Amino acid sequence: MMEAFLVSTGIVALAEIGDKTQLLALLLAAKFRKPVPIVFGILVATLVNHALAGAIGNWLMTLISPHSLRWILGISFIAMAGWMLIPDTLNDETARFSERLGVFGATFIAFFLAEMGDKTQIATVALAAKYHAYWWVIAGTTLGVMLANAPVIWIGDKAAKALPIKLVHRIAAGVFAILGVSALVGIGS
Known part of the structure; x- marks a missing residue:
C-alpha cells in the first residue's frame, strides 16, 4: 500500500512540473492573487478528477486478464515516458473561465477541465490498475x-522558473520507463 502511495506521489509530482496545469495554476495565482481558494479549488478538482480516473483503472482490472493487463500497463508506462519528453503548452481556451463563479469555482472548473486527458490523469488510471490500491493511488496522485x-x-513565477524543467521531465520519463519495463518483465506483479 505504501509503495502505491509513494510511487503515485513521486511520479505525479515530477510529471506535473512544467505541465499545462502548473501553468494554469500560475495564471490563476497571477489573475486572482487569492492563494487559499485557488489551492482548495485545485485540491477538489484533482480529487474528483483522479477519483474518476482511479475508478476507471480499477474497473479495467476486472475486465482484463492479469497477463494482458501487464502488457497494457507496461506499454502504457513506456508511452508515458515518451509523452513526458514532449513540452506542454496552455491554450487560451483553458485559461478562460467565468468570474461569476468566484475564485474557487473558476479554479475548480478550469483545473478539472485542464486535467481531462492530461498526463497525470492517464498516469492515475494506470497506477490504479497496477497497484490495486485505489485510495492510496488517489491520495498519492493528488x-x-x-x-x-x-x-x-504561493511563490509564483520565481519558483517555476528556478526548476530545471527538462531535467525533471527526463527523470519522470525514466521512472515511467522503469515502471513500464518492470511491468513487461513481471517485476512487482
Whole structure:
C-alpha cells in the first residue's frame, strides 16, 4: 500500500512540473492573487478528477486478464515516458473561465477541465490498475499534484522558473520507463 502511495506521489509530482496545469495554476495565482481558494479549488478538482480516473483503472482490472493487463500497463508506462519528453503548452481556451463563479469555482472548473486527458490523469488510471490500491493511488496522485502546484501559487513565477524543467521531465520519463519495463518483465506483479 505504501509503495502505491509513494510511487503515485513521486511520479505525479515530477510529471506535473512544467505541465499545462502548473501553468494554469500560475495564471490563476497571477489573475486572482487569492492563494487559499485557488489551492482548495485545485485540491477538489484533482480529487474528483483522479477519483474518476482511479475508478476507471480499477474497473479495467476486472475486465482484463492479469497477463494482458501487464502488457497494457507496461506499454502504457513506456508511452508515458515518451509523452513526458514532449513540452506542454496552455491554450487560451483553458485559461478562460467565468468570474461569476468566484475564485474557487473558476479554479475548480478550469483545473478539472485542464486535467481531462492530461498526463497525470492517464498516469492515475494506470497506477490504479497496477497497484490495486485505489485510495492510496488517489491520495498519492493528488498529493503529487498539490506538491507541484501549491508552491507555484504561493511563490509564483520565481519558483517555476528556478526548476530545471527538462531535467525533471527526463527523470519522470525514466521512472515511467522503469515502471513500464518492470511491468513487461513481471517485476512487482
